[in-house]
Amino acid sequence: MVGEESVLYPVYVHMGEDHHAHSATVPDFPGCFSAADDVQDLPKMVQEAVELWCEGQELALPQPTPLNQLIVNPDYVDGVWVLMEINTAKLETKAVRLNISLP
Numbered sequence: 663m664v665g666e667e668s669v670l671y672p673v674y675v676h677m678g679e680d681h682h683a684h685s686a687t688v689p690d691f692p693g694c695f696s697a698a699d700d701v702q703d704l705p706k707m708v709q710e711a712v713e714l715w716c717e718g719q720e721l722a723l724p725q726p727t728p729l730n731q732l733i734v735n736p737d738y739v740d741g742v743w744v745l746m747e748i749n750t751a752k753l754e755t756k757a758v759r760l761n762i763s764l765p
Contacts, residue, residue, distance in 0.1 A: 667751035671726045673708055676741040677701070686744075689732060690724045691715045708746050716753040723750060 671690055678684040683697040686708050696711035698704045716723075729743055 668747045668749050669723075669726060670745040671712075671748050672729055672732055673704075673744050673746045674732070674738045674741050675701075675704065675744050686711075686746075687738075688712060688715075689735075689738075690727055704744075705746050709748060709752070712748050713752055713754070718754070723753065 671688060674687045674689065676685045678697075678699070678701075683699050684701050684704055685697045686695060686704050688694040688708060688711065691712055694711050694715040696704070696707040698707045729745075732738060733743065
């Protein structure tokens, strides 16, 4: 069950083999990826990778991209899509200052 401080993000997984780790890419966090020898460790490793990606960033957290938009992307072939729970309470981002003017 997803907690109040958790969000399900799509994660693209390439299943490993005997001599290769399982790899994971989180498209909503550009350049965020991870790997694990045991597929059971992927959620923990993805959480850690997202935490590191967010560290010190001045941004609002992205909303998860719907899977129907991602599955047609030719950059993602020969793998599987998994929705992984990301604990957003653990993500440290700096506040974003926003100045606007209205008439």
